[in-house]
Amino acid sequence: MRMEQLWDWVRFIGRRSVYLVIVLLGVSSVTFSVTHLLGNPVYLMVGMQADQEMIDNMMHQMGLDRPIWEQYLSYLGNVASGDLGISRHTYNPVAADIGRRLPATLELSTAALLIGILWAVPMGLLGAMRQGGIADRVGSFTAQSGVAIPNFWLGLILIYLLFFKFQLVPAPLGRIDIGMQPPPTRTGLYLVDAILAGEFEKIGSIVGHLILPAVTLAFTASPPIFRLTRDTVAKILNSDYIRAAHSYGFSEFTINFRHALKNALLPVTMMIAMTYGYLMGGTVLVETVFAWPGLGLYAVDAMNHSDYEPIVGVVLLSALIYVVIYFFTDILHFAIDPRLRGE
Numbered sequence: 001m002r003m004e005q006l007w008d009w010v011r012f013i014g015r016r017s018v019y020l021v022i023v024l025l026g027v028s029s030v031t032f033s034v035t036h037l038l039g040n041p042v043y044l045m046v047g048m049q050a051d052q053e054m055i056d057n058m059m060h061q062m063g064l065d066r067p068i069w070e071q072y073l074s075y076l077g078n079v080a081s082g083d084l085g086i087s088r089h090t091y092n093p094v095a096a097d098i099g100r101r102l103p104a105t106l107e108l109s110t111a112a113l114l115i116g117i118l119w120a121v122p123m124g125l126l127g128a129m130r131q132g133g134i135a136d137r138v139g140s141f142t143a144q145s146g147v148a149i150p151n152f153w154l155g156l157i158l159i160y161l162l163f164f165k166f167q168l169v170p171a172p173l174g175r176i177d178i179g180m181q182p183p184p185t186r187t188g189l190y191l192v193d194a195i196l197a198g199e200f201e202k203i204g205s206i207v208g209h210l211i212l213p214a215v216t217l218a219f220t221a222s223p224p225i226f227r228l229t230r231d232t233v234a235k236i237l238n239s240d241y242i243r244a245a246h247s248y249g250f251s252e253f254t255i256n257f258r259h260a261l262k263n264a265l266l267p268v269t270m271m272i273a274m275t276y277g278y279l280m281g282g283t284v285l286v287e288t289v290f291a292w293p294g295l296g297l298y299a300v301d302a303m304n305h306s307d308y309e310p311i312v313g314v315v316l317l318s319a320l321i322y323v324v325i326y327f328f329t330d331i332l333h334f335a336i337d338p339r340l341r342g343e
Helices: 003-038 042-046 052-062 068-080 094-129 134-148 151-165 190-197 200-221 223-237 240-247 252-281 284-289 295-304 308-336
Strands: none
Touching (some): 003 068, 094 134, 094 190, 094 223, 094 284, 134 223, 151 200, 151 284, 190 200, 200 223, 200 252, 223 252, 240 252, 284 295, 295 308
């Protein structure tokens, strides 16, 4: 690697790292301020019969009588050391609670993303190659429906039809059947852990609980992937160099997959990364509907109890996941596209 190229990499990664830190500071400051201004958890903790002296003592012990900027600086110092505080609802360290629930959200979001990619990218490609055809119409209808239908409403309809009406899936309660022990923890992802442990009899239960929330999220979150794939490939197929390839006698397969799809990869991968970041932070309603024990349900429980630390911790982690996904996607694009290195 030449010195100029190395310097390009250093500058690019340095800029992206600075942006990452700025975004996290902005998200944490806004979330911290809003949650601390909405309500006072002391009243929930001491009860209705407490006098003002008891309330003042509790606020002093919790540090809530200090200016909010001072509380925020103290919180940043704790976060830098890995301390996200103590949940006043579960009485556990927030970092420990998040560590237990993160694999559930990760498993659900990854399954939803894979399902979304499996239908959105092929249908988008076929729709661009045969505009107005069956694949294009079906894909467009599916994408428009996914945008229009709220994910929690779709989840409730699927529960009614597939569980209550036809009994095709297990009850939407958690990640595995009640009474069945989870597989030995290795990754925290039940499906992966069951495969690694050779406990294949549990896979059916795990997939049965995973399929409905994953399909719900995939249906409502993946339409942008289909639309961008279709529009990008269609634009490329109408470009001059593709027409030149046709005039040279290249096969349809070579033109569509070696040239058109290859040039559409950059914007499509960026949209996939955006969708994954959205899924990691946007599963709140779906997790609540399906009683899925992930970060979204944890945040809802914390909000119901005016529990500040878990809310800020979940939002901060979601923002971190989002910007880290963007960070690595930018690095991938920087490595693939030489035009970025020349800027």
